[in-house]
Amino acid sequence: MARTWTSKFKDHHVTDKSLYLNRRQLMAGAAGLGLGSIAGPAMAAPEGLEPNPLEDITNYNNYYEFGTGKTDPARYADALTTEPWTVKIDGLVDNPGDYQMEDILAKAQIEERIYRLRCVEAWSMVIPWNGFTLGSLLERAGVQSGAKYVAFETATRPEEMPGLRYPVLDWPYREGLRLDEAMHPLTILATGIYGEDIPNQNGAPLRLVVPWKYGFKYIKSIVRITLQEEQPFTSWNDANAREYGFYSNVNPTVDHPRWSQATERVIGSGLFGSRRETDMFNGYGEEVADLYAGMDLKANY
Ligand SMILES: Nc1nc2c(c(=O)[nH]1)N[C@H]1C(S)=C(S)[C@@H](COP(=O)(O)O)O[C@H]1N2
Numbered sequence: 001m002a003r004t005w006t007s008k009f010k011d012h013h014v015t016d017k018s019l020y021l022n023r024r025q026l027m028a029g030a031a032g033l034g035l036g037s038i039a040g041p042a043m044a045a046p047e048g049l050e051p052n053p054l055e056d057i058t059n060y061n062n063y064y065e066f067g068t069g070k071t072d073p074a075r076y077a078d079a080l081t082t083e084p085w086t087v088k089i090d091g092l093v094d095n096p097g098d099y100q101m102e103d104i105l106a107k108a109q110i111e112e113r114i115y116r117l118r119c120v121e122a123w124s125m126v127i128p129w130n131g132f133t134l135g136s137l138l139e140r141a142g143v144q145s146g147a148k149y150v151a152f153e154t155a156t157r158p159e160e161m162p163g164l165r166y167p168v169l170d171w172p173y174r175e176g177l178r179l180d181e182a183m184h185p186l187t188i189l190a191t192g193i194y195g196e197d198i199p200n201q202n203g204a205p206l207r208l209v210v211p212w213k214y215g216f217k218y219i220k221s222i223v224r225i226t227l228q229e230e231q232p233f234t235s236w237n238d239a240n241a242r243e244y245g246f247y248s249n250v251n252p253t254v255d256h257p258r259w260s261q262a263t264e265r266v267i268g269s270g271l272f273g274s275r276r277e278t279d280m281f282n283g284y285g286e287e288v289a290d291l292y293a294g295m296d297l298k299a300n301y
């Protein structure tokens with residue numbers, strides 16, 4: 001089965017380690033539908049993206065609920081209980097309620113998306129995600145006409161998350177998108193990496209991926225999604241509004257107050273790393289620039 005899927009999409013930058021979906025992803029995403037219903041991977045990804053090894057992706061993380069060090073999540077996130085998992089969808093939706101993770105997966109069309117992740121700290125890596133469009137879940141929930149934004153919340157489990165003891169951020173970690181950003185086909189909820197269940201340090205069992213925005217928008221281990229009329233509270237904007245805006249679109253021409261955003265350190269490229277020039281909208285401008293037509297991107301950072 002896996003081979004059928006692989007050969008079918010051979011031309012779409014599918015890498016060796018992602019030749020198959022693991023059992024849970026497969027049962028959940030493809031059971032009863034046939035593998036042909038798994039949509040094509042790497043949609044709209046810039047050509048030639050070479051994914052980082054799983055080792056980089058799972059040992060250099062930001063997940064402050066487990067500590068602020070880059071290796072803290074790998075060390076401590078195993079303690080997070082991800083089964084069972086419930087996502088509350090509420091606010092301006094026709095079908096509010098507690099959505100069970102198995103049910104979300106059972107109805108999801110799992111795809112592979114190989115995207116570059118650009119952190120606001122000026123480093124990047126390339127990650128082969130498995131996931132489904134956020135838009136498809138929001139359609140299930142039935143977005144009402146008054147909704148203009150989507151708010152997200154991470155789990156808060158003091159007994160499992162040692163980092164919650166420190167008031168680095170106003171927990172729970174919260175993020176948000178404009179509704180059109182949320183419905184954009186590049187925006188996904190990731191449930192896997194390299195065809196396996198997403199590791200806890202990367203935001204199991206469900207985390208947001210918005211490839212044209214800085215990594216802090218990619219909220220992990222989501223327990224609540226709220227459709228609302230007002231722009232949502234977002235944790236990093238609350239912690240330091242001058243440094244972290246609501247939009248957070250990757251933009252090499254708008255520097256962080258404390259460092260340049262013109263270039264980025266490529267993770268995993270040797271002891272001292274190599275740098276690359278940062279692309280406007282992280283390379284996804286062709287797909288997303290029109291979302292911001294006429295907007296001052298320096299004022300709306
Ligand atoms: N809940 C939560 N989500 C989070 C963070 C966090 O600290 N807590 N860090 C963000 C930041 S700053 C980045 S760069 C990405 C990193 O994702 P990765 O560890 O999977 O590479 O996750 C984002 N999502």
Ligand SMILES: [Mo]
Nearest residue numbers: 119120215216
């Ligand atoms: Mo980040």
